[in-house]
Amino acid sequence: MQPFIRVHQLRQSFGTQEVLKGVSFDVGKGELMALIGGSGAGKSVIETSGRPDGPLGRLCGNRRQAHQRRAGKNQKQIRSKIGFMFQQGALFDSLSVGENVAFPLREAGIRDENELDTRISAALDSVGLLGQQEKMPASLSGGMIKRVAVARAIITTPECLLYDEPTAGLDPIVTDSISFLIRQICKDKASPPSLSPMTCPA
Numbered sequence: 001m002q003p004f005i006r007v008h009q010l011r012q013s014f015g016t017q018e019v020l021k022g023v024s025f026d027v028g029k030g031e032l033m034a035l036i037g038g039s040g041a042g043k044s045v046i047e048t049s050g051r052p053d054g055p056l057g058r059l060c061g062n063r064r065q066a067h068q069r070r071a072g073k074n075q076k077q078i079r080s081k082i083g084f085m086f087q088q089g090a091l092f093d094s095l096s097v098g099e100n101v102a103f104p105l106r107e108a109g110i111r112d113e114n115e116l117d118t119r120i121s122a123a124l125d126s127v128g129l130l131g132q133q134e135k136m137p138a139s140l141s142g143g144m145i146k147r148v149a150v151a152r153a154i155i156t157t158p159e160c161l162l163y164d165e166p167t168a169g170l171d172p173i174v175t176d177s178i179s180f181l182i183r184q185i186c187k188d189k190a191s192p193p194s195l196s197p198m199t200c201p202a
Helices: 043-048 071-079 097-107 113-126 142-154 172-187
Strands: 005-014 017-027 057-059 062-064 082-085 160-163 198-201
Touching: 005 043, 017 043, 082 142, 097 113, 097 142, 113 142, 142 160, 142 172
Parallel strands: 082 160, 160 198
Antiparallel strands: 005 017, 005 057, 057 062
């Protein structure tokens, strides 16, 4: 069976600094995978590598290579299938929780307020934050910020969900709750299709 994601001999350099030196791995559809390594080892670079020095292989069913004429179109197609949770949540301070979660939808051109409200509520409900739409990021705990970031990542119904250090800086209890949430998103078959994407944490 063909893997959902295949990374083959991925290389990435920044100037003379070689960060990735031929990384290879496969991820099956529906599989939960973690990349583990020290700070600066290149975990985030694997997730965000835009123009690798070597072939990246298949990502979410699409062939992707570093040097091809239609790289821009190909990357856009691939990115439309991926949800991303940033390391520290990366919420917009000036936007409410609901506005933060809706941001990817508005960027995609969705303007129907009823649709936005429905999808915001569904995404927040899936992370246990239904009814918190009006809160501002400054009033949220670290764990709540992570949950809002997850809701924003899944609201576009991605086929693959990437997490960049989803439990960094959290206490053990909150870490357990976030880890449980990640596992539930990956395996919960009872959730609506839009809220049960394949999950690939790192």
